[in-house]
Amino acid sequence: MEIKVIRNILEANDLVAAGIRERIGEAGAVMVNIMGSPGSGKTLLLERTLEEFQGRSRIGVIEGDIRTSIDAERLKRFDCPIVQINTEPFGGDCHLPANAVGKALEGLDLGGLDLVLVENVGNLVCPAEFDIGENRKVVVLSLTEGEDKPLKYPLMFRESHAMVLSKLDLLPHLDIDIDQVRKNARSVNPNLKIFPLSAKTGEGIKAWIGWLNGELKK
Amino acid sequence: MEIKVIRNILEANDLVAAGIRERIGEAGAVMVNIMGSPGSGKTLLLERTLEEFQGRSRIGVIEGDIRTSIDAERLKRFDCPIVQINTEPFGGDCHLPANAVGKALEGLDLGGLDLVLVENVGNLVCPAEFDIGENRKVVVLSLTEGEDKPLKYPLMFRESHAMVLSKLDLLPHLDIDIDQVRKNARSVNPNLKIFPLSAKTGEGIKAWIGWLNGELKK
Numbered sequence: 069m070e071i072k073v074i075r076n077i078l079e080a081n082d083l084v085a086a087g088i089r090e091r092i093g094e095a096g097a098v099m100v101n102i103m104g105s106p107g108s109g110k111t112l113l114l115e116r117t118l119e120e121f122q123g124r125s126r127i128g129v130i131e132g133d134i135r136t137s138i139d140a141e142r143l144k145r146f147d148c149p150i151v152q153i154n155t156e157p158f159g160g161d162c163h164l165p166a167n168a169v170g171k172a173l174e175g176l177d178l179g180g181l182d183l184v185l186v187e188n189v190g191n192l193v194c195p196a197e198f199d200i201g202e203n204r205k206v207v208v209l210s211l212t213e214g215e216d217k218p219l220k221y222p223l224m225f226r227e228s229h230a231m232v233l234s235k236l237d238l239l240p241h242l243d244i245d246i247d248q249v250r251k252n253a254r255s256v257n258p259n260l261k262i263f264p265l266s267a268k269t270g271e272g273i274k275a276w277i278g279w280l281n282g283e284l285k286k
Numbered sequence: 287m288e289i290k291v292i293r294n295i296l297e298a299n300d301l302v303a304a305g306i307r308e309r310i311g312e313a314g315a316v317m318v319n320i321m322g323s324p325g326s327g328k329t330l331l332l333e334r335t336l337e338e339f340q341g342r343s344r345i346g347v348i349e350g351d352i353r354t355s356i357d358a359e360r361l362k363r364f365d366c367p368i369v370q371i372n373t374e375p376f377g378g379d380c381h382l383p384a385n386a387v388g389k390a391l392e393g394l395d396l397g398g399l400d401l402v403l404v405e406n407v408g409n410l411v412c413p414a415e416f417d418i419g420e421n422r423k424v425v426v427l428s429l430t431e432g433e434d435k436p437l438k439y440p441l442m443f444r445e446s447h448a449m450v451l452s453k454l455d456l457l458p459h460l461d462i463d464i465d466q467v468r469k470n471a472r473s474v475n476p477n478l479k480i481f482p483l484s485a486k487t488g489e490g491i492k493a494w495i496g497w498l499n500g501e502l503k504k
Binding site: 105106107133134135136138160162189190191192193194197210212213214216217219220221222223235237238241242243268 | 323324325351352353354356378380407408409410411412415428430431432434435437438439440441453455456459460461486
C-alpha cells in the first residue's frame with residue numbers, strides 16, 4: 069500500500085511537470101532547476117548569474133525554501149521578477165513539487181522571459197526525485213563537501229546535466245582532490261558538464277555563463 | 287488520503303522508535319543521532335570522537351547512507367563494532383527510519399556498550415522528522431554553510447540537543463559571522479548546546495567530548 073501511494077504522488081507530480089514543460093516551451097523560455105546541499109552556494113551563484121545576464125536576457129527566478137524569504141531578499145536588487153515558494157505549509161517538504169512551481173509560474177510573466185532559474189530546497193537527495201518541468205537540472209556541489217558525494221548521492225548526479233563545483237577560492241585550504249571529484253561524478257554520469265568556479269572571486273564564472281547561454285532558445 | 291498515509295508512516299515509526307529507546311535504556315547505554323548536511327563533517331567528527339573515547343568507553347556505530355559503505359570503511363581502524371545501513375533498497379530514503387536502526391542494533395552487542403553513535407543520511411531536512419529511538423540528537427553545521435541555516439531549516443535545530451559548528455579552521459577564509467550563527471540557532475532553540483570545533487586541528491574537541499561524556503549513564 070505504501071509503495072502504491074508513493075507511486076501515485078510521483079505519477080501525479082510527473083503529469084503536472086509535463087504540463088509545465090509544455091507551457092515553458094510554448095513561451096520560448098527555458099527553465100533550469102538548481103539543486104544542492106544547504107550552504108553549497110546556490111544563491112550566490114544565482115546572484116553572479118543575474119549580474120552577468122543583466123541587460124542581455126530576461127530572467128525570472130523561483131526561490132524554494134522550507135521557510136523564510138532570506139534568499140529572495142538577497143536577489144531583490146536585481147531587475148527581475150522573483151517568486152518565493154515556502155514548502156512549510158505542505159509539511160516542510162524537502163523539495164519543490166511540480167504543482168508549487170506551476171503556481172509560482174503564474175506570478176511570472178512567462179511570455180516576457182528567456183530563462184527561469186529555480187533554486188530548489190537545499191537537499192542532495194529529494195529534489196532529484198521530483199521533476200518540476202525544468203529543461204535542465206544543475207547540481208551545485210561545494211568543494212568543502214568532499215570527493216565522495218557523487219558516489220553517496222548518485223541519483224542527483226545522474227539526473228543533472230551540469231555540476232557547478234563551488235567555492236573554488238577555498239581549494240588551497242581544503243584536503244580535497246578536485247580530479248577525484250570529477251572522476252566520481254563522471255563514473256555516475258559520463259555526460260555531466262563540470263564547472264569549477266568561485267562565485268566570490270569570479271574565477272570560472274565565464275564558462276558557466278557560456279554554457280547556460282548556450283541552453284537558451286535563440 | 288495522502289496526509290493519512292504519511293501520518294501512519296510517522297506513527298508506525300514512532301512506535302518502533304519507542305521500543306528501541308526502551309531496549310537501549312535497559313542495556314544501560316545511550317544513543318546519539320548525528321545529523322547534518324552532506325559534507326558537513328559528520329564522519330570526521332565521529333573519527334575524532336572515537337579516538338578520544340578509545341579505551342574509556344565502549345562505543346558502537348551505525349552508519350546511514352543511501353549507498354556505499356565509504357564512511358564505515360573510514361571507521362574500520364577503530365576497535366568498535368560498526369553496522370552500515372544503506373537506504374537505497376528502501377527507495378533511496380533521505381533519512382534513517384527507526385525500523386532500519388532497530389535491525390542494525392541486532393548487529394551490535396548492546397549489552398556490552400555505553401554509547402551508540404548513529405550517523406544519519408546527509409540531509410538537513412528529513413532526518414529531523416523521524417525519531418529513531420535516540421536519547422540525544424546532534425546537528426553538525428559546517429561554518430561554510432552560512433549563518434541562515436537555522437532559520438531556513440528550523441525543525442532540525444529545534445529538535446537537536448546540541449549543535450556542532452564544524453570546520454572552525456576555515457573561519458579566517460569565510461565571510462561568516464559565527465555570533466550570528468549562534469543567535470539564529472538560539473532564536474529557534476534557546477536551550478541548544480553549541481560546540482564550535484575543528485575535527486581537523488582538534489580545536490574545540492574537548493568541550494564536545496566533555497558534553498558527550500556527561501550524557502553517558504554512570
